[in-house]
Each structure stands twice: as C-alpha cells, then as structure tokens.
Amino acid sequence: MQSNELPKELAARRIDRPVPLREHVYQAMQELIISRRLAPGQHLVESELAQMLGVSRQPVREALQWLNNEGWVDLRPGYGAFVHAPTQEEADQLLAVRRLLESESARLAALHADAEGVAKLRDLNRQGVEALENDDVDTAVALNAAVHRCVTELSGNKVLLDFATQVDRRVRWYYTPIARQRGEQSWQEHAALIDAIENRDADTAARIMAEHTERTRKSYLEQQVEDDADQQLIALPARRRRKASKA
Amino acid sequence: MQSNELPKELAARRIDRPVPLREHVYQAMQELIISRRLAPGQHLVESELAQMLGVSRQPVREALQWLNNEGWVDLRPGYGAFVHAPTQEEADQLLAVRRLLESESARLAALHADAEGVAKLRDLNRQGVEALENDDVDTAVALNAAVHRCVTELSGNKVLLDFATQVDRRVRWYYTPIARQRGEQSWQEHAALIDAIENRDADTAARIMAEHTERTRKSYLEQQVEDDADQQLIALPARRRRKASKA
DNA sequence: CCGCTGTATGCTGTAGACAACGGGCAAGAA
DNA sequence: TTCTTGCCCGTTGTCTACAGCATACAGCGG
Secondary structure, eight states, rough: OOOOOOSOOOGSSSOOSSOHHHHHHHHHHHHHHHHHOTTTTOOOHHHHHHHHHOOOOHHHHHHHHHHTTTSEEEETTTTEEEEEOOOOHHHHHHHHHHHHHHHHHHHHHHHHHOHHHHHHHHHHHHHHHHHHHHHHHHHHHHHHHHHHHHHHHHHHHHHHHHHHHHHHHHHHHHHHHHHHHTTHHHHHHHHHHHHHHTTHHHHHHHHHHHHHHHHHHHHHHHHHHGGGGGGGOOOOOOOHHHHHHHH | OOOOOOHHHHHHHHHHHTHHHHHHHHHHHHHHHTTTTSSSSSEEEEEEEEEETTSOHHHHEEEHHHHHTTTTTEEEEETEEEOOOHHHHHHHHHHHHHHHHHHHHHHHHHOOOOHHHEEEEEEHHHHHHHHTTTTTTTHHHHHHHHHHHHHHHHHHOOHHHHHHHHHHHHHHHHHHHHHHHHHHHHHHHHHHHHHHTTTTTTHHHHHHHHHHEEEHHHHHHHHHHGGGGGGGGOEEEEHHHHHHHOO
C-alpha cells in the first residue's frame, strides 16, 4: 500500500494517481471554502466544480459527501450541495461541546500520559510560543491545534479523539480571526495545563482546559458580532446567479 | 454473499423516485449488518451488493460512504469497504463518551426544559415501562433510545444532539443484547432523572445520567466476553471466500 | 520441496451519458 | 396589473463502460 511517488510524469497531466482524485477535490474545496471564495450558503453545482477542477462529477460527489459529514457543506437530497452557513448560535453550541470534550480529554490525559507524551506537549508549546513571537500566525494556529490534539491523543480514548477532531475541524470555521487576539495568554494556559498533566492532577487539568476553551468561546462571541453583516451574502441558486451576472 | 434475499423490494423501490435509491441501499445494508448477515470484518464488494440490491454501483458507493461516516463500515481507499468489527476497547471508549455527552445533556436539560418537554419525557418513559411489562424488547429498546434522545433535545444544544446521535447509532452495535438484562432498573433511573429535570436540579440530573450510562457500560462489559469468540470470523477477501465456498 | 516471476482476473476509481424532477419564466386570463 | 398555467432547461441521481492496480495462481528455476 506504499505510494511510490514521482515515477510517471506522463500520467501526471491529470494528478498523481496513487491518491484518489476525490481526496484532491476534497482538499481543494475545503480551501476554497475557508478562503471564502465559495461563499457561505452558496449553491455548489457539481458539474461546475467538476469542470473547474478538471475531473468528472463522481469524485466531486464523493468529496461533497465528506465535506458534508464534516460540516463544511450541507447536502439537500435532490436539491444539491450548499456551503455551510455558520451561525452564532451554532458556534456557541459547538464551542460548548468542544469545552466538554477537551476538558474530559485533559482529565484522562492527566491520568494516562507518560513522560514522552508530556515532553511532546512541552515541545509543541515551545514551538507555539516561538511562532507567536515571530508573528507567524498560521503556524501558531496550527501548533495550537496540535497541542489540543496531542492532549486528546494522550487521553487514550480513540473515540474521544475522533469526536474532538470533528469538532476541531468545524471550529476552524471561526477560529483563525481570534488567534491573534488572545495569543500569548493562550500559551501560558497551555503551560499550566501541561504542568497539571505531568503532576497527574486530573481535576486541575480538566478545570484548566475547561476555562481555557471557555475563554476562547468568549473571545469568539465578542469578536463575531461585526462579521455578521457579510454573513448575509445571499445564497442564490446557481442559475439565478448566472443570469444576474449576465446583466 | 451466500444468501441473496429481499431483492423483491427493488422493483417497487425503483418506481417511487422521490427517495434516492442510496437511502434504501443504506437502510438495507444497515439492517444486514445489524442482523449479522454481513459479518464483522467482511469485505463488501460493490458489484455484488449492487447486483444483490438491484441497483448500480453508484448508489452503493454513496451508501457505503454514509455507512462509513456512521461507523458501520470501514473504507480503505483503493481496497474496498469492510464491515466494521467492533472491539471491546472501542465499545468501552464509546460508552465513556456517551456517558460524557449524555450527562452534559441532562445537566443542560434541567436548566432549559419546559413543562411540555418534561411531559413528553414522562410519556415516553411510561410507554417504555409498559413495553417492558409486555416483554416487547424491541419497542422497549426503541423507547429507551427515544428517552435519551429527548433529553438531549431538551438540552437546547443542537451540536450536542448531533454528536450524541452519532454515538447512539454506534452504540446500537452493542446495545440490544443488554437491553433485557437490566430493563426494569433502567426505567426507574429514567424516572429519577426526569424528576431532577423537572425540579431544575442540574447537578443531580447530570449525576443520575452519568451513573445510568455508567451502569449500562458495566453491563455491557460483563456481557460481552462470551461473544468474543465469533468476533474471529475471519475477514477474507471476497475472492478467496468464493473459491473456498466452491470447494 | 521451496521461492520467484509472469500472467490472469477481479476489484476499485473514474469518466461520460441519459432520464426524471423541479424551479424559473413567459404568455394568457381575470 | 396580478395571478395562473404551461413549457423549458438546468441540475441531480443513476447507469454503463473503461483503465489501472493488486492480488492470486501457475509455471519455472533453484
């Protein structure tokens, strides 16, 4: 099952085949959505996407299924796919669930983590602080997610990891804008959390994580109000959009 | 796929188009998996399923995607779909997550539930007790799930409801066999829970729910040991199975 | 007898095409 | 003008066909 890359430039006129096309479609569309080039609520026409990405409709359909499962698009049977339009209410509830899952993760991590795991956490956190000092926001955000993910991995509960991962992906809809705002404090809280885990202090770890995610939630809610205006980008059916743009 | 049955529905299904075929495929396969006619670990060949259900491979593929997302089958890219083989460890972790989510649901339900919601809960619970008295296990299981779902709905957190629903579906892999075992006690606990919700006693509600699901988990773990033998039904590639059955 | 290699076959992933459904739009009636 | 009615066409859901890869197996050499 190994994928030995780079042998065929001939077939590479499409895309390298070892990885199914739907994967590329999935990633491409995810980026398009994150970058807002596909607006929330927008109707996604399969044939348009297929042509745009140079593949047939099947990979697009399958990618849409995945995107649907991860909350990036909403699939209305017989009607089509629409870019998910996140609401404040949903964000609030999502972050509440995140708080619940991650707090429990921290508790379990404190019970189960070994020295190696703690070391890895410290390393990630150190890198995060460095990234912040260098104003490298993207890296900092990624490392932040990595820290949280690592804690969840150390919980030893794979199902919990699954669900937390799902939540994390959906949180990323909202997260980036607030990363800069409360950067430094966040990493200090991480450090305290890691200490608690190292000391096998489950209750403290859980409490710190709960407070940590709760602050993130608050930050988001304060931040978000101003954005709501352009949430109103209307979701026109593709047809109507096209007619409109002709005029 | 030794026993090809229920292909009669296909003809009728093809006529009423409003519901996509993949929905029917999804439901049919889910039932086949629950009933163990598709064994855990078994390799699912798309073309076989398609022929068996009287549709083409596309609806089957899409149904498999859904089944994968809900944990019924595992999809290995380029290799095929396999009926998910649940393990004890996974069940344990799954039930731990369930405990977490449902406990929080109960807490929130106690904070937010209105009189109407409480009434609905009581009604469901009453029906459940009746079903148990009539030895109607299937109905009792369904009503049990309904009570839990209703509590989660009353929490007012739609995201939480989403995740709890996912967990519930996966728990059903394991649940039915233990339903009979601890039937009566379960409904008594439900009653206590509903009281707590009605009294707006969030902490008590959360505690009762946590203990309730924890007992379910324990029951499962005790029960399950004996089943593990036939978990070892080997997952042969479809080809080999066919050859073997010729001999 | 065992291991290797070439070949055959079956499976998945993808492409391209068709038919039905449903919304949009225009023409006609009130 | 405004509402109704019928047609048009865009979109989805589905089907069939094909290419490529991986495995199983046979035949050969050690």
